[in-house]
Amino acid sequence: MVPTYSFEEKCIKHYSSNHQILLVGEGNFSFAVSLATAFGNASNMVATSLDSREMLEIKYPTTAADNVALLRDNGCTVLHDVDATTMSRHPSLMHRKFDRIVFNFPHAGFIMREHDSYQISLHKEVVRGFMRNGREMLTSRGEIHVTHKTSHPFSQWGIVELGREVGLVLTEEVNFSIWDYPGYRNKKGSGSNCDDTFPVGQSSTFKFAEQSLPTVFVSF
């Protein structure tokens, strides 16, 4: 796949119309729409949900279908049933590389209370699997972005350490403000209130890049 470069670069916060962008774990696809609107075109984007198309419309009945239609009309590839923990083997993704791979507010669903260690381990499995797969899908200038709450108990997930475990290094942590993304409505995504938004509170976008291999000098 040959990357498409627009003549006039348009940017929104960390993202450029010249980046090949993969969005993972979208809720009602409003983050994708926010980027697409800023770029004026979305042919550089692949936006994905774990939810099937049918489930998406049940969970977000007033917004998802319109958002997906707007994205497709603007050239975005929209995929459903994409599991972040296995995505590098997805038939539509396995031959592609991306400059930015983004998962906003990853969450494994509401099984136990948030501070329960089993619940935290479930969240960590999702993030670790996402990072491990994402790492295989990066271009040489590629970055993986995870936006996540930094207060307790979310700080217990150990986002930076999870990246390190799969060969990623933190390059930057930036305070997250939802006002940087007009139209984005972050969603709970599971449970009976899945269509509700939630306060992002203290959150950061954690940026990771592939850990470069140490240089080995061999002398004969």
Ligand SMILES: C[S@@+](CC[C@H](N)C(=O)[O-])C[C@H]1O[C@@H](n2cnc3c(N)ncnc32)[C@H](O)[C@@H]1O
């Ligand atoms: C708190 S919601 C956030 C949704 C969306 N990113 C947003 O910011 O509005 C967590 C999301 O993670 C998704 N998710 C959970 N496990 C996942 C997985 N293994 N692969 C992809 N997405 C996953 C859920 O479907 C849900 O949409």
